[in-house]
Amino acid sequence: MPADFLYPASGLTLLPEFIRKVFPMVEQELSSWQRYAEENGMRELADQALASLHSKKFHCQGGSIYSLYKGVPTREFVRLIVALQTISDYLDNLCDRAGFTDEGAFRQLHLAITDALDPATPLNQYYINYPFKDDGGYLTKLVNTCRDEILKLPAYHLVKTELLRQAVLYSELQTYKHLDLAIREKKMLDWINCHLPKYQGIRPWEFAAATGSTLGMFMLCAAAYNPKLTQNQADQISCAYFPWINGLHILLDYFIDGDEDRLSGDLNFVAYYPSHQETLDRLTYFSKEARRRIALLPEPAFGLTVVNGLLAMYLSDPKTDAPAERAIRDSLLDSAGLYPRFMYRLCRLLRKKSIL
Template sequence: MYKVYKEVFPSVHRELKYWVDRAEAIPNEELRTQALASIEAKTFHCEGGAIYSVLAGHHAPDVVRFIVAYQTISDYLDNLCDRSTSMDPDDFRMLHESMLDALNPENELKDYYQFREDQEDGGYLGDLVKTCQNVLGKYPQYENVRHHTGKLCALYVDLQVHKHVMEEERIPRLMNWFENHQEEWPDLEWYEFSACTGSTLGIFCLVSYTLGDRIDGRLALQIEKSYFPFMQGLHILLDYYIDQEEDEVEGDLNFCSYYNHDGQMKERFKYFVTQTNEEVSKLPDSNFHQMIHKGLVGMYLADRKVDRLKGAETFVKDLLRVSGRKATFFYYNTKMYHKIKPGRL
């Protein structure tokens, strides 16, 4: 954590400063507004993702550059889709083609805005894509993980398309989508599977081992299995858990609302915690991956928004108990951080 605070976070902020400057130069007002808002509100996404750079040794700067650019694409597109007057699935899929192209260094840039009115971004999205491509293109060993990053990204893109269409179409589309994957994941509900596809952690982990020249086909497969579905699912379910109240007010889709009752939701969260424990223990640097796992639990549950949720006190206590001492450590340290420094971690 000392290395993270002294080296990783400052390098994240340097990278983000560059992209803020680029975003400020976007000609189209709507695109400029959403690009700047996505960085301002979601810097912590880049900070959290960039922790994986410590796995890459002296290649960490390249990992940070990739993760910041890739996560910035994700957050920018999420803003464009969430706050868009468009409900066109073709528009959402075309925008997210940029995330697939970013993982394939040889791909040509596309007209990602072709299905929407706001188009002129001064090359902002294309430059984000090219930054990712340039980093990955320097490392021949990336071929060992390309299949796995592509698979996780394709699932992520599908989710973004299905969950942003017209409200009455969202649930039928998500349920039909899950039917194509249910045989592989019979222990998951459709809304849990959807949550599992919404995280970029698996991609960041794969890229970090790759750039650190520590990857082969066998490890790449194990990373995918260790992160998808349970680690990624836990990540996104926790995110939805803390946003329940505001999503209800705003009328936004929240996967936690599909549990029959709070008791069922708590048991399923416990299941995701224990399954994540089991899966990440199979990885090299298992203590590192456990730190990420426990940190997710502790820091999300310590969010101020949790205090406003019905039954949260019991939920938090029980989930920390099953998650162990490290999660509790992160929980209380995050609580202390919030007292000392205003705003969200």
């Protein structure tokens, strides 16, 4: 059996392989996309492509943990993860940094996400409503790279509907969250309230947070490498990730960015909690619910490593060293157990060495 198809028995073996084997693959893929962006397209779009590759590299690093899922050919899956996450990060920059807030333009740009995950559909013209249009084929090349890898998934038909549903929700969030401040919140609440009745126990901005994660998409693609995947297993994965693991991911992301977003006036879902205690209670709730759902999944040890890794990666950020954030951080780690704290210390070390 090829080495790429061996699955580490626990996080203790998964993490060293992740750092030693997967991180260099991620660097190679990012370097390839960087060269393409440097050599092609108009400067305005190339600059945004390069900025997203540089400042959001850790998104690709973190997402590539799924390349070590059982049965997944690691290098091929890293290629898919990096391409799909790079589309996400690049479009985020295009919507956030161009001084431009047109809903139709943002919606059209994000058709790249669903196109990337549905090889059967014709490609759209992503820049048709955007002020800059010539990216030298960068976005289309990213989309086609994803489509090439999607075609290799033997059980894709079992995950396609849910995968595209999450991709559409992600695209809708990105469209609304970048609108002008005067209309953004109402537009988002109208959209959220159409979906919220299906999800008991979560609040409007927690639903929005869950739509903002790509982890559920990555996991569904990884699961689809298994030709023996059943519809029931695919459904269990969907229910664990959306809204729980996805929600935990993005709530942690917004938690560490609270002060920055407050100063810049950027939207922050955690800021809707009325107190630090409420923030801690809800993050703890999502963490515990994610763990409960993971126990029902194929390869639960892998899922637990993902959730522990989310806590460790985000809570190891120096932005959690401020007194209020530190208190929440320490309480979350205490409630999660010894192993997440070990991973947290490892992530602190990786940050000091500029590996993470």
